Amino acid sequence: MVIGVLHRKLLRTIFRSWGQSLAVIAVVVCGSACYITIYSAYLNLRLTRDTYYAQCHFADFEIMLERAPAAAVFKIAEIPGVRHARARIVRDVNVDIEGVDEPRIGRIVSMPNPRAPVLHDIVVTEGRYFEPGAQSEVIVNDRFAEANGLQLGDRIHVSMEDKKYPLRIVGLGLSAEYVYMIRNVQELVPSPERFGILWVPTDFAETALDMRAACNNILGDVDRPEELDLILDQAEKLLKPFGVFAKVKREDQISNRFLSDEIHGLGVSARIIPTLFLGVAALILLVLLNRMVRMERTQIGLLKAYGYSDWTVAFHYVEYALILAVAGCLGGFALGARLSVGILRLYVDFYQFPLLEFRVYPDVLTWAMGLSIGFAVAGATFAAVRAARIHPAESMRPEAPRFAHRIWLERFPRLWRAVGFTWKMILRNIGRNAFRASLNIFGVAVSTGLLIMGFFTMDAMYYGMEYQFNEVQREDVKISFQGERGRDALYDMQRFRHVRYAEPLLEYPFEVRAGWRKKDIIVIGLPQEAQLLKLMTFRRGEISIPERGVILGDYLAGELGVVPGDRILMKPLMGRVTREREVVVHGITEQFLGTTAYMDLHALSRILDEPFAMNAALLRIEKGAEQAVNRAFKDIAGIASVGFREKAYQSLLDTLAESMRIMNVTLLAFAGVIAFSIIYNVTSVSLAERQRELASLRVLGFTAGETGSILYYENFLLGVIGMAFGIPVGMFLSRLLVRAYESDLYRLPFHIDQTTYVISIALTTGFVALANWAVRRKIHGLDLVEVLKERE
Amino acid sequence: MDSAMPQPKGRTLFEIENLRKDYPMGEVTVHALRGVSLQIYSGEFLVILGPSGSGKSTLLNIIGGLDAPSGGRVRFKGQNLTTYNDAQRTQYRRRNIGFVFQFYNLMPNLTAEENVELATEIAPDPMPAREALGLVGLQERRTHFPSQLSGGEQQRVAIARAVAKRPEVLLCDEPTGALDISTGKLVLRVLADINKRLGATLIIITHNAVIGEMADRVVRMADGTARDIIVHATRRSVEELQW
C-alpha cells in the first residue's frame, strides 16, 4: 500500500523526534485546555447567572433612600415602562453570635410574609420560610452561617436602634442579589464569616428599625432596559422628598458588576489565550515542517517521479500537523476536564450560587478540536505548498546553497576580529536564519511578558492595598453612625476606654456635575490636619485638605474631565438641602478603590447648612484592645457599624494570596511551555541542520560542551534580546489589564515592582536553560561517524 | 613494485593488535573488523586499499579516536587508546589527529581562514592559519566562504584545517573521492608535500590502487582484515602516476 508506507514514515518521524513532537503537543494541549476550561466556565457562569437571576427575579434597578413611605412604591410602579416595584428595608447591623467575639455585620433585608414572588427573591436551601405572623425568625445566608458555625434553630442577636433582638434561624438561603457577597466596594473580596445577609419578615424589620409603613430601598424591573435612565430620572423626581442617595442600575449593582465583569473577562480570555497558544503551535509547526520539506526535497522529488500527486505529497506534511493537533487536543480534553474542576473550586469560593454545575459542552469540545486543527493546518500550509511545488527533476539537484554572507558587524573589522569564532558562527547563523531567530526572540518575549503581567497583577493588588490600608487609611477602628451627629459624638468617642485618639468624618452622597458629565458619588469630609485618613498623590506625597474646594479621586476627575482649577457642581442626594453648589477642584488624589471626593469637614457641613456634622469617627485605640472596643461599641444605639482596618486588610490579603497563587502557578506553567517549546524546537531544527558542522567540530577535537555552546550561547543571546522585548511587552499587557479592569468600583494601579522584572527574567532564563539542557542530550548523543558518512 | 623487506621509516606510532569491531544488528551481527593487526610508523605515508565494506573507514575512525573498538587493542605511542573514554578521546583528537574526509565538512558560516582558525584555536602548538592556507596554495582565498570555493579548493581548506594544528597523524578517508582527476592530483600532491615537509604520519584510504604507488606502504583490507602489506622502497610523485 503506497499510502501506508507514507503513513509509516510519518509516524516514525513523529516518534523519532519525540521531544519535538511532545513540545508541539504540549502547546496544543495548553491551548485547547485553556479554551475548554475558560470557554466552558464562561458558558456555565453565564447560564447559571441567567437562570438564577430569572429564578430570583433580579431587579433592573434599585433606589436607596433615607426613608420613604412604603406607599411611594406605587408611584414608582406607575411610571410608564416599569413592570413591578418592591419596597423593602435594608440596613446593616451588628450581629451577636454566641462564642464569637469578633465583629460580625449582618445586612437586614426585609422579605414579605407570607411568601410572595418578589424582585430579588431568595432561594431557601435548608429549613423553611417564615411562619405566618412570625416576628423573630430569620433566614441566614448559608455561607455566613457555615463560616460562623450557625445551624437551623440557633439563635443570634441583632442590635437595632436601642434594642437587642433575638432571632431564631429557621432557614438558610441565598439570593441572586448577593452572588458576590461583599458589603461595599472597599471590601473587594467576600469574607463570609464577617459579613452576611439576614432575611427577616417585613413586620419585624418595620418594628425593630422603627420604619413602620416605611422603606429605604425600592426595587423595580422594566420592560425595556434602554429606558432605564429615563425611568430613574422620573423616579428620582417622585422620590425627591425622601432623600434618594443612590440609584443603581442592574449593571452597576455590586454583586452583578463583579460577576458580570468576571464573565466578560472570561469571554475575552477565551478568545485571547487559546489563540496565543495555538498561534505559537502554528509557528513552531511552520518551522518544523519547512525544515522537513527542505531536508526531504530529494525524497519528495522521487515520490513525485514515481507518480505521487502533488496533493498526496503536500497532504503528507499537513497530516503531520494534524496528528500532533489531534493528539494535543485530546490531551487538552483531559487537562481541560481537570482544570475545569479547579476553576469551579475557585468560583465556588468567591461566588454563591444555589447550584453551580460545571458541564463541558460537546460544542466546546468540537470547537476546541476545530481550532486546534485549524491553527495546526495553517502552520503546515506553507510547507505543504512548498512540497507541492517541488519539481521532480529539479529536486535531484541540490538546493542552491544559501549564501553565507557578511553581517553588518563585519563592517567594523577591528571589532569583528576581536570576536571569537564561536560568536562569529552564532552571529552569522542568526543573520542567515532571521525568521527562526525572530521566532525564538518572540517566544522569549511572550513568555517574559506573560510572567511580568502575571506578577504585575499581584504587585498592583498589593501595592493598591498597601496604599489603601497603610497610607490612606490609618485608623484602627471606624465607627459609622446612623445619621448625622454634632461635635458631641466626637467627644463621646474620645471618652471611651482604650480610645487614644478620635477624628470625625462625614460621608455624604452627592451628585457631582461638570458640564454634561455627572456622577453620583460619596463625598468625604475630613478635619484639617487629619491624621487617620490621608490623601495622597502620585509618588505618594500627602496633600493637605484645602479650607474650600474639593479634592477628587483621579478616576473621578478623569470621568468628569476636570483638572485642578476647574469648577464642578455638587448637589446633596439626601437631606433637606437640595440646591447645587459650585466648588473649585483643588487637587487630585490617587485612588484605587471606589470613586470619592474629599473636602474639609466644615466646608462640607456648610453645604448641608450645618455648622458641624459627622456620621462616622476614626479611632486610634490601645494595642490589643480590639475585642474590648468591639464589645463596647456594637450595642450602642445609633452606631451602625464598627470596622477594624487591620482585620479587613488581613482577610483581603489572605483571600487574594490563595487565588493569586493558583493563577500564578498556571501562568508560570503557560509561560514555561511557550518558551520551552519554541526554543527547544527551533534549536532542534537548527541542530538537525547543522549536525554536520557540529560533528566536524567534534572531529577536530572540540568537546561536546564546547560544540554545544554554539547553540547554547545563540539561545542565550536571542533570549537576552527576547527578554529586552519582553519587558515592554509585559508593560503593555499590564496596561491593557489596567484598562480592562478600570471601573467605578476599583482600579489596578499601574505599578510593577523591580523584583517582578528580576524574577520574570530569571524564570525565562531558566526556561532557556531548560531548553538548552534538553537539546544537550542530542548534542552529546551525536554519532560522529554516522553523520560524517552522509553525503553533503 | 618491489615487496622488499619491511623498512620502517621511524619508530612505531600505532600498534594495532587483533582489532575487532562488531555491529550487533538485532538477529545478525556485522563484523566490520575481524582482528586487524598492524604497525604504523612515525612519519610514514600509508595507503589503505580495499573493496567497499571491507572495514577501511571503521579502522581509520578507531585509529582517529572517533569510535571505540569491540575488541583488541590500539596503542598510540605506548598509550592504550582502547581504554579511553569519550572525553579522553576528544583530547587525543585535539592534540594529535588531523582528519580529512571525502566531504569537506567546512563550516559554511566561516570564511576559509576562520575555518582554519577553528583548529588553531584549540591546538597547543598550531601554525598560523595563513601559513596553513599557504601550504595548500589558497592564501589569496582566505576571506572567501566555502560556498564561494570549488570542491577542490574546499578540500584544500579542509586539509589546511587538519594540518594547521601540526598533528602528528593526518587521517584521510577518500580525500579525492569527490574530485575530478586533476583536482584530485593537486590535493594528493599537497598531502604528500605536507607528509614530507612536516613529517606528519599520513594515512589515506582510497579505492584507487594507483595512489598506493605514492606511499611508503600499502595495506590491503578485505573482509575486515588486513590481507597484506606492501612496502615500497621509493615513493613516486603524483606526476609519475598513470591513471
Ligand SMILES: Nc1ncnc2c1ncn2[C@@H]1O[C@H](COP(=O)(O)OP(=O)(O)OP(=O)(O)O)[C@@H](O)[C@H]1O
Ligand atoms: N553503524 C553501522 N551499523 C552497522 N553496520 C555498519 C555500521 N557502520 C559500518 N557498518 C558495516 O561495517 C562494514 C565496514 O564498513 P566501513 O564503512 O568500514 O567500510 P569501508 O571499507 O569504508 O567501505 P567504503 O569503501 O564503501 O567506504 C560494512 O559492512 C558496513 O555495512
Ligand SMILES: [Mg+2]
Ligand atoms: Mg569508507
